């Protein structure tokens with residue numbers, strides 16, 4: 001495994017993924033009943049954006065660098081993420097610190113929620129374990145995240161959010177494995193919310209995968225939300241960031257249509273990039289509307 005998230009931490013894809021994660025956690029917290037959060041590819045937890053690794057490609061400049069943590073944007077999900085980043089930096093007295101998905105999620109979990117964090121790379125796992133030592137209701141494991149998440153289903157709470165964030169070093173293999181894991185998770189727990197991050201590179205690969213995933217998880221609903229900062233379908237590299245969400249919480253797609261344009265304006269050069277939200281609803285939403 002060569003992938004190290006420190007080279008990419010805080011880039012535009014992290015911003016898209018992490019705001020989506022916050023939106024999902026806020027949506028799940030609308031009900032009092034606790035849930036299990038599983039981070040199958042958790043990474044090391046905390047990143048130093050001033051480190052040599054982070055500065056090599058300076059990717060965070062085009063991501064979190066386009067925002068001022070603590071300064072509101074007017075979109076609640078984006079602001080909740082920015083407040084979490086600002087609080088994290090303040091606690092650590094480190095203005096270049098950046099919380100990865102597990103440390104970000106921790107800030108939104110309630111006493112009744114639990115977390116299972118899995119990382120397969122030994123060095124990254126050791127750092128992650130150090131970050132979470134002595135925290136009740138949080139289990140950190142050195143294992144294969146796919147297998148571990150499936151084994152954790154169904155959760156005792158009968159509510160779960162599983163984040164799948166593979167490195168896509170073996171692009172085709174990771175795409176296939178993510179879809180297979182989603183299907184296996186649903187087989188054991190049909191109403192679990194599953195969020196899969198995926199790279200937007202070549203159009204036909206992305207479209208084919210989304211179609212295959214939708215067929216594989218049918219009749220569960222699928223939401224595909226994408227944000228791109230380079231022309232789609234170019235061979236530049238990472239053109240955009242996608243989040244495929246199985247069993248999306250009620251109205252998540254509507255909320256995304258409110259805050260994705262803001263992320264797009266901040267993250268793409270003027271006149272470039274775009275965003276898209278597609279809900280494929282072959283079944284009724286699993287979550288009921290909140291009571292007013």
Ligand SMILES: C[S@@+](CC[C@H](N)C(=O)[O-])C[C@H]1O[C@@H](n2cnc3c(N)ncnc32)[C@H](O)[C@@H]1O
Pocket residue numbers: 001003004005017040041042043044045099100101102118119120121124143144145146165166167
């Ligand atoms: C994209 S990074 C995760 C970033 C993290 N989710 C975040 O948003 O802060 C992917 C991570 O998955 C780890 N990894 C790769 N294969 C894995 C597997 N089969 N199971 C668990 N972790 C794996 C890599 O070592 C890497 O740290």
